[in-house]
Amino acid sequence: MPLETRYSDYDIRGHVNNATFLTYFEMARRHVWARLAGVTQDFNFIIAEAHIRYVSQAKFGDPLAVDITTTEIRNKAWVWTYRVVDTRDERLVAEGSTVQVMFDYGSQRSMPIPEALRPMLQGA
Amino acid sequence: MPLETRYSDYDIRGHVNNATFLTYFEMARRHVWARLAGVTQDFNFIIAEAHIRYVSQAKFGDPLAVDITTTEIRNKAWVWTYRVVDTRDERLVAEGSTVQVMFDYGSQRSMPIPEALRPMLQGA
Amino acid sequence: MPLETRYSDYDIRGHVNNATFLTYFEMARRHVWARLAGVTQDFNFIIAEAHIRYVSQAKFGDPLAVDITTTEIRNKAWVWTYRVVDTRDERLVAEGSTVQVMFDYGSQRSMPIPEALRPMLQGA
């Protein structure tokens, strides 16, 4: 998924700011979740944990893309893993992961991943 | 009101990004609105218009402050005017204004400024 | 130009935050400026003024686009005018304008718009 970067993503050194990568991860999540529509419209998740490793600098103008993979599925939670690359040469810019917990906003509690969703997450 | 700037407020040239000033205006509004509490907790407004004039560059590290003044009160709307200055020498960095319209989210309609609020806005 | 909105563009009411529109304008400028490449790579401008009028609410999920038109060309400055619309029905969400001043970062001074750039701005 190609990333449309914004001028405000860059810091005073001309590099993508370290906090911005979590926003890139979020864009990837939203993209995947929208693709799973039909099932996902009734379900919500919260982010329990996030981890990022900054590998190389993304400079102003570098064309970036992010990919997202499901790397673990537990009872109530799953892990998505991300790679942000420079699309010109697949150079790795940053990689990371987030832990999502299925969440019922009505009861304000975590809940098991619905059966209908499990295979879709696996295929994501 | 002194502004706590953030690293992400600055662009790749090391200046406060032009879009960030609207966030500074927002911080000033929130500050004023909180001071009027007791009355304001029951009322809402929406922003109908915003104008900014960029006067001089705010560089990374420059200590900034924003002030806000009510400069016009109409039937349903009022104007707040802002000045962002460098606190070391009162150098003007940017100035602007926003038009607020009293809004009832229940009926999704604009409404007259409540009588109890008018003198408070005047004094703001 | 279609806008790739981000989750963080929306405020607690689920509407695009008023400050975010200046970022949308910036994305449109960057897009136009990149199209004029060849000429524009040697030139810079600063933003002297910005104006926005909020016409209707952009809710989470509304597909948005922005267009940009040159509406005035002076000696050292020009005006770009923007319209942000909901692409489903061309409903106007916000409109605004910014004044750009040609700027020489070397001498830190404004400068006349180069002759080579004038027709390109006119066509933008």
Place this chain on the structure above:
Amino acid sequence: MPLETRYSDYDIRGHVNNATFLTYFEMARRHVWARLAGVTQDFNFIIAEAHIRYVSQAKFGDPLAVDITTTEIRNKAWVWTYRVVDTRDERLVAEGSTVQVMFDYGSQRSMPIPEALRPMLQGA
């Protein structure tokens, strides 16, 4: 260190957005680094890694503070650990850590932590 939150820090559910916490960490770092001035003005670091665990929801209006502690000092890198709490009852909202690597922008290489800086980091 009390956090001056911004309206744009909150997402459409009225909670501090998950990406925003990295910005809060950044504010804490900048604060510490400024306190070490005299020594730190000649040195730079880059962020190599970041980790966040979201513990409880920070709702709009909750007064927040962040503290930062040095929890490990290696040859070229050190770890800062953060806690974001609700100041009313010290409820933990989020905690995390970042790995900083001493960096020489001139040679674009990592470098050992200067001797003069080590005790200051320890005391931070």
